[in-house]
Amino acid sequence: MTMAYTFISRTTVSSNTATVTLDNLTQTFRDLVIVVDGTLSEAASASIRFNNRTDLQLPYINVQTNGNSTQIVLSDNSSLIVGGDLVQFNTNRFMIQVNIFDYTQTDKHKSVLSRFSSGQNGLGMTAGRFPATTAVTRLDFQSWMFAPGTTFTVWGVSA
Amino acid sequence: MSAMTLVSTVTVGAGGAANIEWTNIPQTGKDLLILTSLRGTSGANARILPNNNSSNHTWLRLFGTGSSTGRSGPNANASNLQDIPNNPTSTANTFSNNSIYISNYTAAAAKSMLVDSVQENNATAAFQVISAITWNNTAAITSLVLQLDSNNFVQNSSASLYIIS
Numbered sequence: 001m002t003m004a005y006t007f008i009s010r011t012t013v014s015s016n017t018a019t020v021t022l023d024n025l026t027q028t029f030r031d032l033v034i035v036v037d038g039t040l041s042e043a044a045s046a047s048i049r050f051n052n053r054t055d056l057q058l059p060y061i062n063v064q065t066n067g068n069s070t071q072i073v074l075s076d077n078s079s080l081i082v083g084g085d086l087v088q089f090n091t092n093r094f095m096i097q098v099n100i101f102d103y104t105q106t107d108k109h110k111s112v113l114s115r116f117s118s119g120q121n122g123l124g125m126t127a128g129r130f131p132a133t134t135a136v137t138r139l140d141f142q143s144w145m146f147a148p149g150t151t152f153t154v155w156g157v158s159a
Numbered sequence: 160m161s162a163m164t165l166v167s168t169v170t171v172g173a174g175g176a177a178n179i180e181w182t183n184i185p186q187t188g189k190d191l192l193i194l195t196s197l198r199g200t201s202g203a204n205a206r207i208l209p210n211n212n213s214s215n216h217t218w219l220r221l222f223g224t225g226s227s228t229g230r231s232g233p234n235a236n237a238s239n240l241q242d243i244p245n246n247p248t249s250t251a252n253t254f255s256n257n258s259i260y261i262s263n264y265t266a267a268a269a270k271s272m273l274v275d276s277v278q279e280n281n282a283t284a285a286f287q288v289i290s291a292i293t294w295n296n297t298a299a300i301t302s303l304v305l306q307l308d309s310n311n312f313v314q315n316s317s318a319s320l321y322i323i324s
Binding site: 035 | 162163189190217218219220221230232233234235260262263266268269270271272273275289290291292293295323324
């Protein structure tokens with residue numbers, strides 16, 4: 001489905017950074033789309049923490065391939081895992097697309113769909129849930145480490 | 160105001176077409192999104208070529224066929240849209256539905272692409288594919304060519320290019 005995006009913000013990392021925080025997210029849209037494009041300084045996966053909460057376990061299912069094998073992971077964690085044991089983002093260019101649905105709603109948990117690609121290193125997708133009825137106001141993208149030039153772009157999608 | 164701007168929609172006319180292409184793509188956006196509806200005159204695979212360049216492509220994909228699942232790659236060739244278009248054996252008047260997202264298309268860096276695709280068919284066999292493509296070229300993308308590895312797209316195949324700002 002074609003969506004109408006409204007640009008919200010773009011953050012560009014200027015030095016090796018382990019955590020990129022998108023805080024005080026505007027609450028004027030229905031859904032959020034975030035695209036991360038860049039490289040890591042070392043091979044690692046990535047994860048997303050919601051509202052800086054460490055007390056919740058986010059259930060997720062993750063399917064990924066590195067070309068040699070395919071893995072399905074059904075688990076939960078205090079952060080949503082993007083990439084994983086098979087797919088490690090590294091100095092090769094990668095892209096992560098994240099869709100967070102109903103992020104401002106206070107009557108439901110938040111569904112999250114993500115796709116990630118790192119060229120010939122790996123490919124996969126994650127479906128997960130932020131199990132809280134509070135609105136999403138902050139996202140922390142974590143890895144080791146986002147290299148300079150990596151961008152985090154946020155768009156809002158209106159209802 | 161929407162950050163998603165239509166550049167143009169190309170619809171294949173009578174007789175079919177070997178290529179669907181866009182030239183002089185404005186360099187004012189951040190990412191590109193191509194939404195397509197494709198059917199081929201043969202069962203050939205397809206390719207998306209930034210700047211009509213068939214070099215330095217690597218790709219990887221996960222797929223379901225309707226009766227099985229699999230993966231292919233990593234591969235280093237330009238035939239980076241495998242099992243994307245509907246082929247002549249699929250139900251008449253059906254086309255595949257595809258999304259190609261290209262990130263940071265103006266950057267002086269390699270380009271990442273994500274592909275989501277489903278074929279349509281009133282039968283078991285229909286591919287669902289997600290692909291990761293890297294075009295390892297630091298040139299800004301100023302044109303795009305969408306083509307089959309051989310033969311043509313049929314009439315009424317279409318593709319829309321959007322700039323995401």
